[in-house]
Structures are given as C-alpha cells and as structure tokens.
Amino acid sequence: MASLFLSKFSFFLLLIIITLFFHSSHCDVLTRCHITSLFQFGDSIADAGNVIRIPGAVISAQAWGLPYGETFFHKPTGRFSDGRIIADYIATALSLPFLNPYMDKSGVSFSQGANFAVAGATAMNNSFLEERGIGHVPFNVPLPSQLEWFKSHLQSTYGSKYSTTLRNSLVVLGEFGGVDYWNALAGNKPEPEVRTYVPFIIDGIISAIKEVIQLGSTRILVPGVFPFGCLSSYLTRFADTNPNAYDQYGCLKFYNDFATYHNIELKKALENLRCEFPRVKIVYGDYYGGFRLVFRYASWLGFNPSTLVSACCGSGGRYNAGGCSSASTNVCPNPSQYVNWDGLHLTDEAYHRISNVVINNMLPKFGCYGLRNSSALSSY
Numbered sequence: 001m002a003s004l005f006l007s008k009f010s011f012f013l014l015l016i017i018i019t020l021f022f023h024s025s026h027c028d029v030l031t032r033c034h035i036t037s038l039f040q041f042g043d044s045i046a047d048a049g050n051v052i053r054i055p056g057a058v059i060s061a062q063a064w065g066l067p068y069g070e071t072f073f074h075k076p077t078g079r080f081s082d083g084r085i086i087a088d089y090i091a092t093a094l095s096l097p098f099l100n101p102y103m104d105k106s107g108v109s110f111s112q113g114a115n116f117a118v119a120g121a122t123a124m125n126n127s128f129l130e131e132r133g134i135g136h137v138p139f140n141v142p143l144p145s146q147l148e149w150f151k152s153h154l155q156s157t158y159g160s161k162y163s164t165t166l167r168n169s170l171v172v173l174g175e176f177g178g179v180d181y182w183n184a185l186a187g188n189k190p191e192p193e194v195r196t197y198v199p200f201i202i203d204g205i206i207s208a209i210k211e212v213i214q215l216g217s218t219r220i221l222v223p224g225v226f227p228f229g230c231l232s233s234y235l236t237r238f239a240d241t242n243p244n245a246y247d248q249y250g251c252l253k254f255y256n257d258f259a260t261y262h263n264i265e266l267k268k269a270l271e272n273l274r275c276e277f278p279r280v281k282i283v284y285g286d287y288y289g290g291f292r293l294v295f296r297y298a299s300w301l302g303f304n305p306s307t308l309v310s311a312c313c314g315s316g317g318r319y320n321a322g323g324c325s326s327a328s329t330n331v332c333p334n335p336s337q338y339v340n341w342d343g344l345h346l347t348d349e350a351y352h353r354i355s356n357v358v359i360n361n362m363l364p365k366f367g368c369y370g371l372r373n374s375s376a377l378s379s380y
C-alpha cells in the first residue's frame with residue numbers, strides 16, 4: 001500500500017512539475033481552438049501600456065521608466081514587471097502577438113485583439129468606492145468603463161461584424177478586485193468590512209461576463225486574485241509581531257485567507273454562470289494556485305528560496321517594498337530569482353511559471369490541447 005501511495009504521489013508531483021515547466025505550443029492549438037484574437041481586461045497585473053498613455057495619470061509604481069521592462073523588452077513598456085506579464089504568455093500560447101494597449105493611438109494593429117487593462121483599475125465604479133470612503137486613483141478606469149472602451153473599440157475596428165470576431169476570440173476578464181481590496185485595507189478599513197465588498201465585486205465581475213457573452217464571446221478566462229499575504233507590500237504594510245501570523249514561506253495567512261474567500265466566491269458564481277450559459281466556455285484562472293506552486297517548488301524552478309517574499313526592486317527595509325523607480329536604491333541584479341518584483345507585481349519569471357499553470361489548465365477546457373499529449377510524460 002505504502003509503495004502504491006508513493007508512486008501515485010510521485011506521479012502527481014511529476015505532473016505538477018511538468019505543468020510548471022511547459023505549456024503546449026503545438027501549432028495544432030491555434031487551428032483546433034479557432035482563437036484568432038484576444039481581449040484583455042484588468043488592472044496593473046495586466047496593463048501593457050495603457051496607464052502610461054493617460055495624460056496626467058500618476059501612480060506610485062513607476063512603470064514609465066527603467067528598471068521596469070529591463071529583462072525582456074530592455075526598455076519600459078508600461079508593464080508593471082521587469083519583463084512580460086501573464087497576458088503576454090497567454091498570447092504566446094495561442095500563437096498570437098503581444099496585445100497592443102487600447103490607448104496606443106499611434107496606428108498599431110488591433111487585428112488580433114486589444115488590451116484594456118489599466119493600472120489602478122478597480123472592479124467597482126467610483127461612486128461605490130466614494131460612498132464607502134475607499135480611495136481610488138483620479139484617472140480610475142474601473143471594469144464598467146473598460147467595457148465601454150471595449151464596445152466602442154469593437155464598433156470602430158470590426159463594424160457590425162464584431163460578433164464573428166468575438167466568437168473566435170478569448171476574453172481574459174481580470175483579475176479584478178485586487179485594487180479595491182488593497183485600497184480599502186491599506187486605507188485602514190477593517191477586514192470584516194472589506195469582506196462585505198466581496199459579493200458586490202463578484203457581482204460586478206459576473207455582470208461584465210454576461211455583457212461580453214451578450215456581445216458574442218464564447219470563451220472567457222476569469223482569473224482569481226493572488227495570495228495577497230505573499231506580496232511584499234502587504235507584508236510591509238501589515239507586519240505582525242506574532243510569528244504564528246505567518247506561514248512556512250513567510251506569507252501572512254490572514255490576507256491569504258481573505259484572497260481565498262474572494263476566489264471561492266468567484267468560483268461559485270462562475271459555476272452558476274456555466275449553468276446559465278452552457279454553450280459558453282467559462283474557465284477560472286487559478287493565479288492563486290499557480291503562485292503557491294511557485295513558492296512550493298521555488299528552488300527547483302530557480303528562485304531564491306530565501307528572498308521569496310522580498311521585492312527585487314525597492315528601497316530597502318525588511319521586504320524591500322516601498323516603491324520601485326529608476327531612483328530605487330535596491331534593485332536586485334537577478335530578477336529571475338525573485339517572485340515579487342516591486343511589492344504588488346511579480347517578475348517576468350514568476351509570471352511565466354504562473355502562466356504555465358493557468359495555460360495548461362485552460363487549453364483543454366477551451367477545446368485546445370493541453371500538455372503536448374503524453375509525450376512529455378512517457379519520456380520519464
């Protein structure tokens with residue numbers, strides 16, 4: 001029995017490791033899925049250059065300049081990372097080019113989709129936040145406003161044929177909520193009060209999904225939120241003197257539990273939505289689980305296990321959080337060994353590993369191949 005258990009266990013382990021290392025890039029993917037364009041919504045986790053093109057927009061993370069973009073693009077692109085973000089890895093997995101930001105009006109191509117994500121974007125509109133005394137950036141482009149951008153973009157780019165485009169597209173809706181929660185919690189709202197926002201935020205996400213379905217979308221990826229308690233900015237802002245507040249990786253359990261609560265509620269709501277729209281493929285994007293796998297197998301994946309919860313770019317302190325910009329006094333020379341990039345966003349390498357988990361899970365569910373059949377397995 002023991003050896004049977006062990007072999008099952010190691011097989012499971014092997015699958016996880018394969019999942020973290022590879023994603024399918026077989027050309028069959030594109031032809032079988034008929035995904036010919038991609039539309040991305042979200043906040044700074046998914047912004048690929050919108051906020052830096054909004055006149056007067058100011059945000060604490062300085063993605064306008066280096067060291068943002070240093071690893072992959074070798075210049076700042078407006079992505080909140082040293083390189084690529086999950087949206088880029090998803091595009092690559094579908095053999096699509098990196099999406100251009102909607103705000104780029106310089107004549108770039110939108111023939112294979114567009115990115116509407118804006119750093120600082122909340123799920124809820126400004127009046128909801130203001131009524132509750134939750135802060136937001138002055139240029140906030142919350143989820144409902146990104147949908148307005150989307151609709152006008154569809155009309156102007158594809159005319160009346162936009163529903164054909166949408167039928168052969170993937171919509172990535174989120175994550176959303178990360179900014180609403182951070183703004184409320186960092187603004188001293190007690191957690192029980194912030195918990196009461198969760199149903200509103202889930203409702204907001206669900207209404208947005210219904211709207212893109214009504215417009216003609218047939219495949220939607222809906223990511224959950226990261227384990228907030230493992231982000232350097234949360235760890236700095238909510239430092240706890242009680243060692244039991246931390247898990248084995250040094251993450252704050254309380255804020256991970258909060259993120260899990262949001263994710264569970266989101267998954268339940270998606271389950272209901274699948275009953276309502278049985279012909280639409282709605283897939284949950286497990287950003288939380290992918291992140292936790294990266295921590296669990298950190299050293300195998302080349303991350304430095306002793307700096308898992310520290311930001312690569314910052315200005316010192318226990319977690320090196322507190323703002324990344326070209327003036328940062330403490331930028332690590334090896335971002336690929338870090339998970340946290342600037343306190344609230346992750347490195348190119350961390351996004352890469354998390355993307356592999358999300359992509360391997362979503363491709364079969366969208367009717368594409370997942371792992372490159374079993375060839376990767378049979379070679380073991």
Ligand SMILES: *[C@@H]1O[C@H](CO)[C@@H](O)[C@H](O)[C@H]1NC(C)=O
Pocket residue numbers: 124125127128204
């Ligand atoms: C803002 O969001 C709330 C909650 O979803 C909604 O009831 C309200 O009508 C919205 N207000 C505006 C101005 O859009």
Ligand SMILES: *[C@@H]1O[C@H](CO)[C@@H](O)[C@H](O)[C@H]1NC(C)=O
Pocket residue numbers: 026373
């Ligand atoms: C993968 O498996 C499917 C179904 O078993 C098969 O039709 C397909 O040809 C295989 N693809 C490759 C690349 O081996």
